[in-house]
Amino acid sequence: MPEPLKNAYNQDYIERLASSIQASWPAFDKQLFVSRVMDSEWEDKELKARMKHISAMMHECLSLPFDRAIAVLLEVSQGFGGFEGMFFPDYVEQFGVDDWELSVLALETLTQYSSSEFAVRPMIIRDPSRMMEVMLGWASHENYHVRRLASEGCRPRLPWAMALPEFKQDPRLILPILNKLKQDESLYVRRSVANNLNDIAKDNPDVVLKWCCDHIGQHPDTDWIIKHGCRTLLKQATPEAMALFGYADATSVNVTDLLISNDKLSIGDDLRFGFTVSTQREALSKLRIEYIVDYVKANGRRSPKVFQVSESDFNQREVAFERKHSFRQMTTRKHYPGVHQLSIRVNGEIKATLEFDLY
Structure with a gap:
């Protein structure tokens, strides 16, 4: 069997993290942090629980106001990429809620090393119009990780993430972002746009079908997005989706x-x-x-x-x-x-x- 993802957070990893924080903030108690992270309940925690536990213990052991703590963590985060580093955006989600501007800037930076797709969702729920305006700006960012966050973070049905019930009901705030990214040079970004469309299709198929009809045939990259974004509608044999891709009546x-x-x-x-x-x-x-x-x-x-x-x-x-x-x-x-x-x-x-x- 493959190694469980949660085991990426092992003793060596936590000690390396502690040393890096201490190098940036000498007052940080490395031994205390390691002992509190790897406590008696550590072995029973699954991946996401371990991630959130690390964030909470960083907060306890740094014992700094959010603006000073995040300055330390932004420096440290550059050495901890991939999915393992997602406890840095989680720190912002847990402790930066009252500092909107700084949290937005922190998530924009942190997503370039791991991903802020989960951490941005409470901010969307708190103020959808304000946060989606920020994310529309991210859709033009020079860094493709930030552009991807603009789409991935607002997916109505993002797996393992906090739900966005408002967007399941009405996805209109998402569409300007998808419009801006529909010909993105990065496949990583385009795949997120397709997945977002597929999410929307599960609750609002008519919205997706109209979007696809409006944009199909204009650019090969957009056509790829449309095909992958309609995969659920095609699996459901939705007549409008079948016709969109030229699948005629099969009576003969x-x-x-x-x-x-x-x-x-x-x-x-x-x-x-x-x-x-x-x-x-x-x-x-x-x-x-x-x-x-x-x-x-x-x-x-x-x-x-x-x-x-x-x-x-x-x-x-x-x-x-x-x-x-x-x-x-x-x-x-x-x-x-x-x-x-x-x-x-x-x-x-x-x-x-x-x-x-x-x-």
Whole structure:
């Protein structure tokens, strides 16, 4: 098994952090800090809890007003990048709430070494219009990490982050930022814009579809963002999204010879199956071909999940596919025994279905 991310915060890391703070602020008690961080509850803390605990202990052991403490930490933070360094923005989130201007400047700086995407969200909730005006300015920043923060920080459904219920209901304040970043030179930034659009689509699909219709075909980078930003709508076979990308009605397309090689399998095995897609017309043309597994859940009901097979403009009249699908237990998906279902979908239309037993 891979090493848990929380173990990046080990004894050596905490001691190196303590030494760096002490070098910047000689009055800092290094031994006290290390002992308070790695207390009796340390081993039981998960990643985010450890991060917040480090922030709290920096605050206790520095024992300085926010403006003086953040000056020390901004200097120290340059040596602690990546996800591990996110306790510096967390420090701002926890202790800088009453100093808006300084907190904004600190998050802008700190995100260039790790990321301030979580820490900025309480400021958005506190004053959405004011903070989004700041973030619109960040969207023009020379540093791509800051530009990414402008998009990533306001994602309505950012994973593992504080929710932004106001933006789930009404995402209009987000759109000027996405407009400014839709042709950003950095793929890192463009991927965030696409993820933001995908978040918005889950609550406000019409907003995303209009945005995409307004901007599609204007620039290759924007078209890439639109395609990735519509991935949930495409998985849901939303007709407007299917039409946007040229996936026509698939009435003339047939799926035949759907065969499961092992329709009785154990948890941990691979499901092996094949099928043929064909048409009586001159060519299959542009198709989005997917398979859907209806998983048996703990309550005995079935829940579908969509997987892509192929997405192409086929110039032949027939094409065959063979695939395998893993039923290994994973941290993100737990399998349960029962009668499952496999379906083949073409351009949003279910064309063939079979059941299989998982033991």
